[in-house]
Amino acid sequence: MKNALIVLLVVFAVNASGQSLFPTKFDNCHAGKFFVENNVVYTKVNLNAYLTELMASMNPETLSDLQGVVTIQVIINQYGKPCCQSMKSELNESGKKVDFKKIIDNIDLWEIPLRNNEEVTVSAILKIIFTKKQVKLQRMGFNMKTGLVVLDKAMVNK
Numbered sequence: 013m014k015n016a017l018i019v020l021l022v023v024f025a026v027n028a029s030g031q032s033l034f035p036t037k038f039d040n041c042h043a044g045k046f047f048v049e050n051n052v053v054y055t056k057v058n059l060n061a062y063l064t065e066l067m068a069s070m071n072p073e074t075l076s077d078l079q080g081v082v083t084i085q086v087i088i089n090q091y092g093k094p095c096c097q098s099m100k101s102e103l104n105e106s107g108k109k110v111d112f113k114k115i116i117d118n119i120d121l122w123e124i125p126l127r128n129n130e131e132v133t134v135s136a137i138l139k140i141i142f143t144k145k146q147v148k149l150q151r152m153g154f155n156m157k158t159g160l161v162v163l164d165k166a167m168v169n170k
Contacts, residue, residue, distance in 0.1 A: 032098035033085045033137070038113055041095035043087040046133040047125075049153045051161065054134040055088045055125035059166035062121050063149045066140070067168060069115045076170055077106040078142040083152075086116055086138060090131040092124040097135065103142065145170055 031043060047054060067075060080103035087095045096116035101107055116138075125134040137152035137160065151164040 031135075033135070034083060034098040034100040036101065037098045038096055041087045041097045043089070043095070043097065043133055043135075046087060046135050047127055048135045049137070049163065050155055051153055051163075053151075053153075053163055054127050054132065055092065055136065056123040057121050057136075057151075059149055059151060059164055060168075062119060063147060063166045063168050065119050065121065066115060066149070067147060067170075069118070070110055074106050074109045075142075075147075077104070078110070079104045079144065080107060080142055082107065082112060082140050082142075084112060084116060084138045084140070086136045087133060088122045088125050088136060089133045090125065092120075092122045094119065094122055 031046070070078075080101070082099060082101045082103055084099040085097045087097045089095070094116060096113045099112060101112075103110075125132050127134075137154065139150040139152055139160075141148040141150070146167055146169055148167045149165065150162050152160045153163045155161045
């Protein structure tokens with residue numbers, strides 16, 4: 013029952029808010045039709061390299077103080093270009109100093125998304141967890157039966 017409610021809320025949120033999954037929305041992705049990754053990864057990215065580049069894009073002092081979780085919806089178009097569509101931040105005050113939209117849009121490590129051997133646009137979900145000592149990155153998929161599921165993960169010490 014709980015999982016059915018999660019599915020309904022996500023479907024409603026996507027339809028009601030112009031395909032954005034999370035409360036903070038950005039308008040410049042112009043995604044059109046896209047596929048949300050579920051149990052299948054439609055576009056590949058090396059998460060260790062991605063996490064390293066993400067951390068290098070941040071002010072070191074801000075990074076060391078950053079704690080909490082940010083979940084980000086990234087649209088990857090049929091050419092492999094990323095665009096931060098929406099996000100949900102549960103970060104401490106240091107999180108307000110980080111322009112995640114700009115960082116995500118400029119990490120160009122995604123491969124061209126393929127579905128049934130056709131180039132497509134996809135929505136990937138990234139969950140970034142900041143602790144005192146580590147940064148963890150989880151690539152999430154959306155399963156209609158179980159909700160969000162971890163597809164891949166990486167971790168780096170601060």
